[in-house]
Amino acid sequence: MWAKGYKAVAGVDEAGRGPLAGPVVAAAAVLPADIQLAGLNDSKQMSEGAREELYEQLTSHPDVAWAVAVVDRETIDEVNILQAAMLAMTRAVQGLARAPDAVLVDGNRRPAGLEHLPMQALVKGDASSTCIAAASVIAKVTRDRLMLELDAQYPQYGFAQHKGYGVPAHKAAIQRHGPCPEHRRSFEPVKSMTGWAGYGQAAKAAAAAAAAAAAEQQVAAGVAAAEAEVVSVAAEEQQPLQEAAADAGDAAAAAAQDQGQAKEQKGSRKGRTQQQRKRRSSAGEAEAAAAAAAGGAGRRRRRA
Known part of the structure:
Protein backbone atom coordinates (compact mmCIF):
# COMPACT_ATOMS: atom_id res chain seq x y z
CA MET A 1 0.00 0.00 0.00
CA ALA A 197 -30.73 -23.96 19.41
CA GLY A 198 -28.68 -22.19 16.79
CA TYR A 199 -27.17 -18.97 15.55
CA GLY A 200 -29.14 -15.78 15.70
CA GLN A 201 -31.82 -16.67 18.25
CA ALA A 202 -31.63 -13.32 19.99
CA ALA A 203 -31.27 -11.54 16.66
CA LYS A 204 -34.36 -13.31 15.31
CA ALA A 205 -36.32 -12.42 18.42
CA ALA A 206 -35.21 -8.80 18.13
CA ALA A 207 -36.14 -8.75 14.43
CA ALA A 208 -39.57 -10.22 15.21
CA ALA A 209 -40.11 -7.63 17.92
CA ALA A 210 -39.05 -4.86 15.55
CA ALA A 211 -41.42 -6.17 12.88
CA ALA A 212 -44.28 -6.29 15.39
CA ALA A 213 -43.53 -2.75 16.51
CA ALA A 214 -43.47 -1.58 12.90
CA ALA A 215 -46.82 -3.27 12.26
CA GLU A 216 -48.30 -1.57 15.32
CA GLN A 217 -47.03 1.77 14.08
CA GLN A 218 -48.61 1.15 10.69
CA VAL A 219 -51.93 0.26 12.34
CA ALA A 220 -51.74 3.35 14.52
CA ALA A 221 -50.96 5.48 11.49
CA GLY A 222 -53.95 3.96 9.64
CA VAL A 223 -56.26 4.66 12.58
CA ALA A 224 -55.00 8.22 12.81
CA ALA A 225 -55.57 8.71 9.08
CA ALA A 226 -59.10 7.29 9.33
CA GLU A 227 -59.90 9.55 12.27
CA ALA A 228 -58.55 12.53 10.37
CA GLU A 229 -60.76 11.61 7.40
CA VAL A 230 -63.83 11.36 9.65
CA VAL A 231 -63.07 14.78 11.11
CA SER A 232 -62.64 16.17 7.62
CA VAL A 233 -65.96 14.71 6.42
CA ALA A 234 -67.73 16.03 9.52
CA ALA A 235 -66.25 19.45 8.89
CA GLU A 236 -67.48 19.34 5.29
CA GLU A 237 -70.97 18.32 6.46
CA GLN A 238 -71.05 21.11 9.01
CA GLN A 239 -69.97 23.75 6.51
CA PRO A 240 -73.44 24.23 4.84
CA LEU A 241 -75.03 24.53 8.30
CA GLN A 242 -72.42 27.03 9.33
CA GLU A 243 -72.96 28.99 6.13
CA ALA A 244 -76.76 28.96 6.65
CA ALA A 245 -76.31 30.14 10.22
CA ALA A 246 -74.00 32.87 9.01
CA ASP A 247 -76.58 33.91 6.38
CA ALA A 248 -79.32 33.94 9.01
CA GLY A 249 -77.15 36.03 11.26
CA ASP A 250 -76.48 38.47 8.43
CA ALA A 251 -80.24 38.68 7.66
CA ALA A 252 -81.07 39.29 11.32
CA ALA A 253 -78.45 42.01 11.52
CA ALA A 254 -79.83 43.63 8.36
CA ALA A 255 -83.38 43.47 9.72
CA ALA A 256 -82.26 45.01 12.99
CA GLN A 257 -80.48 47.73 11.08
CA ASP A 258 -83.62 48.40 8.99
CA GLN A 259 -85.74 48.55 12.14
CA GLY A 260 -83.31 50.96 13.68
CA GLN A 261 -83.34 53.15 10.62
CA ALA A 262 -87.18 53.02 10.52
CA LYS A 263 -87.34 54.07 14.16
CA GLU A 264 -84.91 56.86 13.48
CA GLN A 265 -87.00 58.01 10.50
CA LYS A 266 -90.26 57.76 12.48
CA GLY A 267 -88.74 59.70 15.33
CA SER A 268 -87.48 62.27 12.88
CA ARG A 269 -90.96 62.63 11.29
CA LYS A 270 -92.57 62.89 14.72
CA GLY A 271 -90.12 65.58 15.66
CA ARG A 272 -90.81 67.51 12.52
CA THR A 273 -94.61 67.25 13.10
CA GLN A 274 -94.23 68.53 16.64
CA GLN A 275 -92.07 71.38 15.44
CA GLN A 276 -94.64 72.22 12.74
CA ARG A 277 -97.42 72.16 15.37
CA LYS A 278 -95.35 74.43 17.57
CA ARG A 279 -94.74 76.77 14.69
CA ARG A 280 -98.48 76.80 13.77
CA SER A 281 -99.40 77.37 17.39
CA SER A 282 -96.94 80.20 17.66
CA ALA A 283 -98.23 81.73 14.41
CA GLY A 284 -101.83 81.50 15.67
CA GLU A 285 -100.87 83.07 18.90
CA ALA A 286 -99.10 85.84 17.03
CA GLU A 287 -102.11 86.36 14.80
CA ALA A 288 -104.44 86.48 17.79
CA ALA A 289 -102.18 88.93 19.53
CA ALA A 290 -102.10 91.13 16.43
CA ALA A 291 -105.90 91.01 16.11
CA ALA A 292 -106.29 91.90 19.74
CA ALA A 293 -103.94 94.79 19.32
CA ALA A 294 -105.79 96.01 16.26
CA GLY A 295 -109.13 95.84 18.07
CA GLY A 296 -107.80 97.83 20.96
CA ALA A 297 -106.49 100.53 18.67
CA GLY A 298 -109.91 100.86 16.96
CA ARG A 299 -111.70 101.34 20.28
CA ARG A 300 -109.29 104.06 21.29
CA ARG A 301 -109.88 105.94 18.03
CA ARG A 302 -113.66 105.86 18.47
CA ARG A 303 -113.37 107.24 21.95
CA ALA A 304 -111.18 109.94 20.71
Missing part, protein backbone atom coordinates in the same frame (compact mmCIF):
# COMPACT_ATOMS: atom_id res chain seq x y z
CA TRP A 2 2.87 2.35 0.71
CA ALA A 3 4.21 1.63 -2.78
CA LYS A 4 0.83 2.76 -4.18
CA GLY A 5 1.17 6.12 -2.51
CA TYR A 6 -0.98 5.53 0.56
CA LYS A 7 0.69 7.01 3.61
CA ALA A 8 -1.60 6.15 6.53
CA VAL A 9 -2.16 2.41 6.09
CA ALA A 10 -4.06 0.63 8.86
CA GLY A 11 -3.24 -3.00 9.58
CA VAL A 12 -6.15 -4.94 11.08
CA ASP A 13 -6.20 -8.27 12.90
CA GLU A 14 -8.28 -10.10 15.50
CA ALA A 15 -7.68 -12.41 18.43
CA GLY A 16 -10.05 -14.90 20.01
CA ARG A 17 -11.99 -16.60 17.22
CA GLY A 18 -11.25 -20.12 18.48
CA PRO A 19 -11.75 -20.04 22.30
CA LEU A 20 -14.78 -21.49 24.05
CA ALA A 21 -15.17 -18.44 26.27
CA GLY A 22 -14.67 -14.71 26.34
CA PRO A 23 -14.91 -11.97 23.73
CA VAL A 24 -13.29 -11.58 20.33
CA VAL A 25 -10.96 -8.57 20.05
CA ALA A 26 -9.69 -6.73 16.98
CA ALA A 27 -7.07 -4.02 16.65
CA ALA A 28 -6.11 -1.50 13.99
CA ALA A 29 -2.64 0.04 13.85
CA VAL A 30 -1.12 2.73 11.64
CA LEU A 31 2.69 2.81 11.76
CA PRO A 32 5.13 5.46 10.55
CA ALA A 33 7.32 4.30 7.64
CA ASP A 34 10.57 4.64 9.61
CA ILE A 35 9.57 2.81 12.79
CA GLN A 36 11.95 0.15 14.12
CA LEU A 37 10.40 -2.68 16.14
CA ALA A 38 12.77 -5.53 16.87
CA GLY A 39 11.15 -8.96 17.01
CA LEU A 40 7.77 -7.88 15.63
CA ASN A 41 6.03 -10.89 14.10
CA ASP A 42 2.76 -12.80 14.07
CA SER A 43 1.68 -12.56 17.70
CA LYS A 44 0.99 -16.31 17.81
CA GLN A 45 4.65 -16.95 17.04
CA MET A 46 5.87 -14.75 19.89
CA SER A 47 6.24 -15.46 23.59
CA GLU A 48 3.92 -13.75 26.04
CA GLY A 49 6.78 -11.65 27.37
CA ALA A 50 7.80 -10.51 23.87
CA ARG A 51 4.22 -9.57 23.06
CA GLU A 52 3.87 -7.54 26.24
CA GLU A 53 7.11 -5.66 25.49
CA LEU A 54 6.09 -4.84 21.91
CA TYR A 55 2.61 -3.89 23.06
CA GLU A 56 4.09 -1.26 25.36
CA GLN A 57 6.32 0.06 22.58
CA LEU A 58 3.47 0.28 20.11
CA THR A 59 0.84 1.83 22.36
CA SER A 60 3.25 4.40 23.83
CA HIS A 61 4.85 5.46 20.52
CA PRO A 62 3.79 9.04 19.67
CA ASP A 63 3.61 8.32 15.94
CA VAL A 64 1.64 5.07 16.14
CA ALA A 65 -2.13 5.37 15.79
CA TRP A 66 -4.06 2.42 17.17
CA ALA A 67 -7.51 1.35 18.36
CA VAL A 68 -9.14 -1.81 19.69
CA ALA A 69 -12.70 -3.12 19.59
CA VAL A 70 -14.21 -5.82 21.80
CA VAL A 71 -17.25 -7.86 20.78
CA ASP A 72 -18.78 -9.74 23.69
CA ARG A 73 -19.90 -13.33 24.06
CA GLU A 74 -23.60 -12.49 23.64
CA THR A 75 -23.00 -10.94 20.23
CA ILE A 76 -20.81 -13.86 19.16
CA ASP A 77 -23.69 -16.24 19.87
CA GLU A 78 -26.19 -13.96 18.15
CA VAL A 79 -24.39 -13.41 14.84
CA ASN A 80 -21.76 -16.26 14.86
CA ILE A 81 -18.04 -15.92 15.49
CA LEU A 82 -17.05 -15.02 11.92
CA GLN A 83 -19.45 -12.09 11.74
CA ALA A 84 -18.47 -11.03 15.24
CA ALA A 85 -14.78 -10.95 14.24
CA MET A 86 -15.60 -8.91 11.11
CA LEU A 87 -17.64 -6.53 13.26
CA ALA A 88 -14.74 -6.09 15.68
CA MET A 89 -12.37 -5.30 12.79
CA THR A 90 -14.74 -2.69 11.39
CA ARG A 91 -15.14 -1.04 14.78
CA ALA A 92 -11.38 -1.03 15.35
CA VAL A 93 -10.76 0.89 12.11
CA GLN A 94 -13.63 3.25 12.91
CA GLY A 95 -12.10 3.82 16.33
CA LEU A 96 -8.91 5.34 14.96
CA ALA A 97 -8.50 9.03 15.77
CA ARG A 98 -8.02 9.75 12.06
CA ALA A 99 -9.40 7.74 9.17
CA PRO A 100 -6.61 5.84 7.36
CA ASP A 101 -5.84 6.20 3.66
CA ALA A 102 -6.09 2.43 3.15
CA VAL A 103 -6.63 -0.81 5.07
CA LEU A 104 -4.78 -4.15 5.13
CA VAL A 105 -6.75 -6.99 6.72
CA ASP A 106 -5.40 -10.31 7.91
CA GLY A 107 -7.21 -13.23 6.26
CA ASN A 108 -9.24 -13.64 3.10
CA ARG A 109 -12.31 -11.54 3.95
CA ARG A 110 -12.98 -7.83 3.92
CA PRO A 111 -15.05 -6.48 6.82
CA ALA A 112 -18.30 -4.78 5.91
CA GLY A 113 -18.66 -1.08 6.59
CA LEU A 114 -15.23 -0.10 5.26
CA GLU A 115 -16.03 -0.17 1.54
CA HIS A 116 -15.32 3.54 1.23
CA LEU A 117 -11.63 2.86 1.91
CA PRO A 118 -9.09 1.13 -0.36
CA MET A 119 -8.77 -2.28 1.27
CA GLN A 120 -6.82 -5.48 0.70
CA ALA A 121 -7.12 -8.84 2.46
CA LEU A 122 -3.86 -10.75 3.01
CA VAL A 123 -3.80 -14.41 3.97
CA LYS A 124 -1.25 -14.79 6.78
CA GLY A 125 -0.84 -11.05 6.66
CA ASP A 126 0.38 -10.96 10.26
CA ALA A 127 3.56 -12.68 9.05
CA SER A 128 4.10 -10.49 5.96
CA SER A 129 2.81 -7.03 6.90
CA THR A 130 4.34 -4.92 9.65
CA CYS A 131 1.16 -2.99 10.40
CA ILE A 132 -0.95 -6.17 10.53
CA ALA A 133 1.62 -7.79 12.84
CA ALA A 134 1.42 -4.73 15.08
CA ALA A 135 -2.38 -5.00 15.14
CA SER A 136 -2.17 -8.71 15.98
CA VAL A 137 0.06 -7.99 18.99
CA ILE A 138 -2.24 -5.25 20.29
CA ALA A 139 -5.34 -7.44 19.83
CA LYS A 140 -3.76 -10.50 21.45
CA VAL A 141 -2.40 -8.69 24.50
CA THR A 142 -5.68 -6.83 25.00
CA ARG A 143 -7.68 -10.05 24.91
CA ASP A 144 -5.25 -11.93 27.19
CA ARG A 145 -5.62 -9.18 29.78
CA LEU A 146 -9.41 -9.41 29.56
CA MET A 147 -9.19 -13.17 30.13
CA LEU A 148 -7.07 -12.57 33.24
CA GLU A 149 -9.89 -10.40 34.55
CA LEU A 150 -12.37 -13.19 33.82
CA ASP A 151 -10.08 -15.65 35.61
CA ALA A 152 -10.41 -13.52 38.75
CA GLN A 153 -14.21 -13.81 38.46
CA TYR A 154 -14.31 -17.51 37.52
CA PRO A 155 -11.12 -19.07 38.85
CA GLN A 156 -12.45 -22.64 38.54
CA TYR A 157 -11.97 -22.67 34.75
CA GLY A 158 -8.28 -21.70 34.51
CA PHE A 159 -8.72 -18.82 32.05
CA ALA A 160 -5.35 -17.37 33.10
CA GLN A 161 -3.57 -20.42 31.69
CA HIS A 162 -5.44 -21.22 28.48
CA LYS A 163 -7.24 -17.88 27.80
CA GLY A 164 -10.48 -19.71 27.11
CA TYR A 165 -9.23 -22.12 24.45
CA GLY A 166 -10.63 -25.64 24.44
CA VAL A 167 -7.74 -27.51 26.02
CA PRO A 168 -8.59 -30.75 27.90
CA ALA A 169 -8.32 -29.08 31.31
CA HIS A 170 -10.79 -26.40 30.26
CA LYS A 171 -13.30 -28.89 28.88
CA ALA A 172 -13.03 -30.94 32.04
CA ALA A 173 -13.73 -27.84 34.14
CA ILE A 174 -16.83 -27.11 32.06
CA GLN A 175 -18.05 -30.68 32.61
CA ARG A 176 -17.36 -30.39 36.32
CA HIS A 177 -18.78 -26.90 37.01
CA GLY A 178 -21.03 -26.25 34.05
CA PRO A 179 -20.60 -23.21 31.79
CA CYS A 180 -20.27 -19.70 33.18
CA PRO A 181 -21.90 -16.61 31.62
CA GLU A 182 -18.78 -16.01 29.49
CA HIS A 183 -18.85 -19.40 27.78
CA ARG A 184 -20.02 -19.29 24.16
CA ARG A 185 -23.32 -21.09 23.79
CA SER A 186 -22.72 -21.70 20.09
CA PHE A 187 -19.51 -23.69 20.76
CA GLU A 188 -19.29 -27.32 21.81
CA PRO A 189 -19.40 -28.76 24.44
CA VAL A 190 -21.32 -25.76 25.82
CA LYS A 191 -23.88 -25.98 23.01
CA SER A 192 -24.97 -29.50 23.96
CA MET A 193 -24.93 -28.76 27.68
CA THR A 194 -27.14 -25.69 27.41
CA GLY A 195 -29.47 -26.87 24.65
CA TRP A 196 -28.60 -23.85 22.58
Whole structure:
Protein backbone atom coordinates (compact mmCIF):
# COMPACT_ATOMS: atom_id res chain seq x y z
CA MET A 1 0.00 0.00 0.00
CA TRP A 2 2.87 2.35 0.71
CA ALA A 3 4.21 1.63 -2.78
CA LYS A 4 0.83 2.76 -4.18
CA GLY A 5 1.17 6.12 -2.51
CA TYR A 6 -0.98 5.53 0.56
CA LYS A 7 0.69 7.01 3.61
CA ALA A 8 -1.60 6.15 6.53
CA VAL A 9 -2.16 2.41 6.09
CA ALA A 10 -4.06 0.63 8.86
CA GLY A 11 -3.24 -3.00 9.58
CA VAL A 12 -6.15 -4.94 11.08
CA ASP A 13 -6.20 -8.27 12.90
CA GLU A 14 -8.28 -10.10 15.50
CA ALA A 15 -7.68 -12.41 18.43
CA GLY A 16 -10.05 -14.90 20.01
CA ARG A 17 -11.99 -16.60 17.22
CA GLY A 18 -11.25 -20.12 18.48
CA PRO A 19 -11.75 -20.04 22.30
CA LEU A 20 -14.78 -21.49 24.05
CA ALA A 21 -15.17 -18.44 26.27
CA GLY A 22 -14.67 -14.71 26.34
CA PRO A 23 -14.91 -11.97 23.73
CA VAL A 24 -13.29 -11.58 20.33
CA VAL A 25 -10.96 -8.57 20.05
CA ALA A 26 -9.69 -6.73 16.98
CA ALA A 27 -7.07 -4.02 16.65
CA ALA A 28 -6.11 -1.50 13.99
CA ALA A 29 -2.64 0.04 13.85
CA VAL A 30 -1.12 2.73 11.64
CA LEU A 31 2.69 2.81 11.76
CA PRO A 32 5.13 5.46 10.55
CA ALA A 33 7.32 4.30 7.64
CA ASP A 34 10.57 4.64 9.61
CA ILE A 35 9.57 2.81 12.79
CA GLN A 36 11.95 0.15 14.12
CA LEU A 37 10.40 -2.68 16.14
CA ALA A 38 12.77 -5.53 16.87
CA GLY A 39 11.15 -8.96 17.01
CA LEU A 40 7.77 -7.88 15.63
CA ASN A 41 6.03 -10.89 14.10
CA ASP A 42 2.76 -12.80 14.07
CA SER A 43 1.68 -12.56 17.70
CA LYS A 44 0.99 -16.31 17.81
CA GLN A 45 4.65 -16.95 17.04
CA MET A 46 5.87 -14.75 19.89
CA SER A 47 6.24 -15.46 23.59
CA GLU A 48 3.92 -13.75 26.04
CA GLY A 49 6.78 -11.65 27.37
CA ALA A 50 7.80 -10.51 23.87
CA ARG A 51 4.22 -9.57 23.06
CA GLU A 52 3.87 -7.54 26.24
CA GLU A 53 7.11 -5.66 25.49
CA LEU A 54 6.09 -4.84 21.91
CA TYR A 55 2.61 -3.89 23.06
CA GLU A 56 4.09 -1.26 25.36
CA GLN A 57 6.32 0.06 22.58
CA LEU A 58 3.47 0.28 20.11
CA THR A 59 0.84 1.83 22.36
CA SER A 60 3.25 4.40 23.83
CA HIS A 61 4.85 5.46 20.52
CA PRO A 62 3.79 9.04 19.67
CA ASP A 63 3.61 8.32 15.94
CA VAL A 64 1.64 5.07 16.14
CA ALA A 65 -2.13 5.37 15.79
CA TRP A 66 -4.06 2.42 17.17
CA ALA A 67 -7.51 1.35 18.36
CA VAL A 68 -9.14 -1.81 19.69
CA ALA A 69 -12.70 -3.12 19.59
CA VAL A 70 -14.21 -5.82 21.80
CA VAL A 71 -17.25 -7.86 20.78
CA ASP A 72 -18.78 -9.74 23.69
CA ARG A 73 -19.90 -13.33 24.06
CA GLU A 74 -23.60 -12.49 23.64
CA THR A 75 -23.00 -10.94 20.23
CA ILE A 76 -20.81 -13.86 19.16
CA ASP A 77 -23.69 -16.24 19.87
CA GLU A 78 -26.19 -13.96 18.15
CA VAL A 79 -24.39 -13.41 14.84
CA ASN A 80 -21.76 -16.26 14.86
CA ILE A 81 -18.04 -15.92 15.49
CA LEU A 82 -17.05 -15.02 11.92
CA GLN A 83 -19.45 -12.09 11.74
CA ALA A 84 -18.47 -11.03 15.24
CA ALA A 85 -14.78 -10.95 14.24
CA MET A 86 -15.60 -8.91 11.11
CA LEU A 87 -17.64 -6.53 13.26
CA ALA A 88 -14.74 -6.09 15.68
CA MET A 89 -12.37 -5.30 12.79
CA THR A 90 -14.74 -2.69 11.39
CA ARG A 91 -15.14 -1.04 14.78
CA ALA A 92 -11.38 -1.03 15.35
CA VAL A 93 -10.76 0.89 12.11
CA GLN A 94 -13.63 3.25 12.91
CA GLY A 95 -12.10 3.82 16.33
CA LEU A 96 -8.91 5.34 14.96
CA ALA A 97 -8.50 9.03 15.77
CA ARG A 98 -8.02 9.75 12.06
CA ALA A 99 -9.40 7.74 9.17
CA PRO A 100 -6.61 5.84 7.36
CA ASP A 101 -5.84 6.20 3.66
CA ALA A 102 -6.09 2.43 3.15
CA VAL A 103 -6.63 -0.81 5.07
CA LEU A 104 -4.78 -4.15 5.13
CA VAL A 105 -6.75 -6.99 6.72
CA ASP A 106 -5.40 -10.31 7.91
CA GLY A 107 -7.21 -13.23 6.26
CA ASN A 108 -9.24 -13.64 3.10
CA ARG A 109 -12.31 -11.54 3.95
CA ARG A 110 -12.98 -7.83 3.92
CA PRO A 111 -15.05 -6.48 6.82
CA ALA A 112 -18.30 -4.78 5.91
CA GLY A 113 -18.66 -1.08 6.59
CA LEU A 114 -15.23 -0.10 5.26
CA GLU A 115 -16.03 -0.17 1.54
CA HIS A 116 -15.32 3.54 1.23
CA LEU A 117 -11.63 2.86 1.91
CA PRO A 118 -9.09 1.13 -0.36
CA MET A 119 -8.77 -2.28 1.27
CA GLN A 120 -6.82 -5.48 0.70
CA ALA A 121 -7.12 -8.84 2.46
CA LEU A 122 -3.86 -10.75 3.01
CA VAL A 123 -3.80 -14.41 3.97
CA LYS A 124 -1.25 -14.79 6.78
CA GLY A 125 -0.84 -11.05 6.66
CA ASP A 126 0.38 -10.96 10.26
CA ALA A 127 3.56 -12.68 9.05
CA SER A 128 4.10 -10.49 5.96
CA SER A 129 2.81 -7.03 6.90
CA THR A 130 4.34 -4.92 9.65
CA CYS A 131 1.16 -2.99 10.40
CA ILE A 132 -0.95 -6.17 10.53
CA ALA A 133 1.62 -7.79 12.84
CA ALA A 134 1.42 -4.73 15.08
CA ALA A 135 -2.38 -5.00 15.14
CA SER A 136 -2.17 -8.71 15.98
CA VAL A 137 0.06 -7.99 18.99
CA ILE A 138 -2.24 -5.25 20.29
CA ALA A 139 -5.34 -7.44 19.83
CA LYS A 140 -3.76 -10.50 21.45
CA VAL A 141 -2.40 -8.69 24.50
CA THR A 142 -5.68 -6.83 25.00
CA ARG A 143 -7.68 -10.05 24.91
CA ASP A 144 -5.25 -11.93 27.19
CA ARG A 145 -5.62 -9.18 29.78
CA LEU A 146 -9.41 -9.41 29.56
CA MET A 147 -9.19 -13.17 30.13
CA LEU A 148 -7.07 -12.57 33.24
CA GLU A 149 -9.89 -10.40 34.55
CA LEU A 150 -12.37 -13.19 33.82
CA ASP A 151 -10.08 -15.65 35.61
CA ALA A 152 -10.41 -13.52 38.75
CA GLN A 153 -14.21 -13.81 38.46
CA TYR A 154 -14.31 -17.51 37.52
CA PRO A 155 -11.12 -19.07 38.85
CA GLN A 156 -12.45 -22.64 38.54
CA TYR A 157 -11.97 -22.67 34.75
CA GLY A 158 -8.28 -21.70 34.51
CA PHE A 159 -8.72 -18.82 32.05
CA ALA A 160 -5.35 -17.37 33.10
CA GLN A 161 -3.57 -20.42 31.69
CA HIS A 162 -5.44 -21.22 28.48
CA LYS A 163 -7.24 -17.88 27.80
CA GLY A 164 -10.48 -19.71 27.11
CA TYR A 165 -9.23 -22.12 24.45
CA GLY A 166 -10.63 -25.64 24.44
CA VAL A 167 -7.74 -27.51 26.02
CA PRO A 168 -8.59 -30.75 27.90
CA ALA A 169 -8.32 -29.08 31.31
CA HIS A 170 -10.79 -26.40 30.26
CA LYS A 171 -13.30 -28.89 28.88
CA ALA A 172 -13.03 -30.94 32.04
CA ALA A 173 -13.73 -27.84 34.14
CA ILE A 174 -16.83 -27.11 32.06
CA GLN A 175 -18.05 -30.68 32.61
CA ARG A 176 -17.36 -30.39 36.32
CA HIS A 177 -18.78 -26.90 37.01
CA GLY A 178 -21.03 -26.25 34.05
CA PRO A 179 -20.60 -23.21 31.79
CA CYS A 180 -20.27 -19.70 33.18
CA PRO A 181 -21.90 -16.61 31.62
CA GLU A 182 -18.78 -16.01 29.49
CA HIS A 183 -18.85 -19.40 27.78
CA ARG A 184 -20.02 -19.29 24.16
CA ARG A 185 -23.32 -21.09 23.79
CA SER A 186 -22.72 -21.70 20.09
CA PHE A 187 -19.51 -23.69 20.76
CA GLU A 188 -19.29 -27.32 21.81
CA PRO A 189 -19.40 -28.76 24.44
CA VAL A 190 -21.32 -25.76 25.82
CA LYS A 191 -23.88 -25.98 23.01
CA SER A 192 -24.97 -29.50 23.96
CA MET A 193 -24.93 -28.76 27.68
CA THR A 194 -27.14 -25.69 27.41
CA GLY A 195 -29.47 -26.87 24.65
CA TRP A 196 -28.60 -23.85 22.58
CA ALA A 197 -30.73 -23.96 19.41
CA GLY A 198 -28.68 -22.19 16.79
CA TYR A 199 -27.17 -18.97 15.55
CA GLY A 200 -29.14 -15.78 15.70
CA GLN A 201 -31.82 -16.67 18.25
CA ALA A 202 -31.63 -13.32 19.99
CA ALA A 203 -31.27 -11.54 16.66
CA LYS A 204 -34.36 -13.31 15.31
CA ALA A 205 -36.32 -12.42 18.42
CA ALA A 206 -35.21 -8.80 18.13
CA ALA A 207 -36.14 -8.75 14.43
CA ALA A 208 -39.57 -10.22 15.21
CA ALA A 209 -40.11 -7.63 17.92
CA ALA A 210 -39.05 -4.86 15.55
CA ALA A 211 -41.42 -6.17 12.88
CA ALA A 212 -44.28 -6.29 15.39
CA ALA A 213 -43.53 -2.75 16.51
CA ALA A 214 -43.47 -1.58 12.90
CA ALA A 215 -46.82 -3.27 12.26
CA GLU A 216 -48.30 -1.57 15.32
CA GLN A 217 -47.03 1.77 14.08
CA GLN A 218 -48.61 1.15 10.69
CA VAL A 219 -51.93 0.26 12.34
CA ALA A 220 -51.74 3.35 14.52
CA ALA A 221 -50.96 5.48 11.49
CA GLY A 222 -53.95 3.96 9.64
CA VAL A 223 -56.26 4.66 12.58
CA ALA A 224 -55.00 8.22 12.81
CA ALA A 225 -55.57 8.71 9.08
CA ALA A 226 -59.10 7.29 9.33
CA GLU A 227 -59.90 9.55 12.27
CA ALA A 228 -58.55 12.53 10.37
CA GLU A 229 -60.76 11.61 7.40
CA VAL A 230 -63.83 11.36 9.65
CA VAL A 231 -63.07 14.78 11.11
CA SER A 232 -62.64 16.17 7.62
CA VAL A 233 -65.96 14.71 6.42
CA ALA A 234 -67.73 16.03 9.52
CA ALA A 235 -66.25 19.45 8.89
CA GLU A 236 -67.48 19.34 5.29
CA GLU A 237 -70.97 18.32 6.46
CA GLN A 238 -71.05 21.11 9.01
CA GLN A 239 -69.97 23.75 6.51
CA PRO A 240 -73.44 24.23 4.84
CA LEU A 241 -75.03 24.53 8.30
CA GLN A 242 -72.42 27.03 9.33
CA GLU A 243 -72.96 28.99 6.13
CA ALA A 244 -76.76 28.96 6.65
CA ALA A 245 -76.31 30.14 10.22
CA ALA A 246 -74.00 32.87 9.01
CA ASP A 247 -76.58 33.91 6.38
CA ALA A 248 -79.32 33.94 9.01
CA GLY A 249 -77.15 36.03 11.26
CA ASP A 250 -76.48 38.47 8.43
CA ALA A 251 -80.24 38.68 7.66
CA ALA A 252 -81.07 39.29 11.32
CA ALA A 253 -78.45 42.01 11.52
CA ALA A 254 -79.83 43.63 8.36
CA ALA A 255 -83.38 43.47 9.72
CA ALA A 256 -82.26 45.01 12.99
CA GLN A 257 -80.48 47.73 11.08
CA ASP A 258 -83.62 48.40 8.99
CA GLN A 259 -85.74 48.55 12.14
CA GLY A 260 -83.31 50.96 13.68
CA GLN A 261 -83.34 53.15 10.62
CA ALA A 262 -87.18 53.02 10.52
CA LYS A 263 -87.34 54.07 14.16
CA GLU A 264 -84.91 56.86 13.48
CA GLN A 265 -87.00 58.01 10.50
CA LYS A 266 -90.26 57.76 12.48
CA GLY A 267 -88.74 59.70 15.33
CA SER A 268 -87.48 62.27 12.88
CA ARG A 269 -90.96 62.63 11.29
CA LYS A 270 -92.57 62.89 14.72
CA GLY A 271 -90.12 65.58 15.66
CA ARG A 272 -90.81 67.51 12.52
CA THR A 273 -94.61 67.25 13.10
CA GLN A 274 -94.23 68.53 16.64
CA GLN A 275 -92.07 71.38 15.44
CA GLN A 276 -94.64 72.22 12.74
CA ARG A 277 -97.42 72.16 15.37
CA LYS A 278 -95.35 74.43 17.57
CA ARG A 279 -94.74 76.77 14.69
CA ARG A 280 -98.48 76.80 13.77
CA SER A 281 -99.40 77.37 17.39
CA SER A 282 -96.94 80.20 17.66
CA ALA A 283 -98.23 81.73 14.41
CA GLY A 284 -101.83 81.50 15.67
CA GLU A 285 -100.87 83.07 18.90
CA ALA A 286 -99.10 85.84 17.03
CA GLU A 287 -102.11 86.36 14.80
CA ALA A 288 -104.44 86.48 17.79
CA ALA A 289 -102.18 88.93 19.53
CA ALA A 290 -102.10 91.13 16.43
CA ALA A 291 -105.90 91.01 16.11
CA ALA A 292 -106.29 91.90 19.74
CA ALA A 293 -103.94 94.79 19.32
CA ALA A 294 -105.79 96.01 16.26
CA GLY A 295 -109.13 95.84 18.07
CA GLY A 296 -107.80 97.83 20.96
CA ALA A 297 -106.49 100.53 18.67
CA GLY A 298 -109.91 100.86 16.96
CA ARG A 299 -111.70 101.34 20.28
CA ARG A 300 -109.29 104.06 21.29
CA ARG A 301 -109.88 105.94 18.03
CA ARG A 302 -113.66 105.86 18.47
CA ARG A 303 -113.37 107.24 21.95
CA ALA A 304 -111.18 109.94 20.71
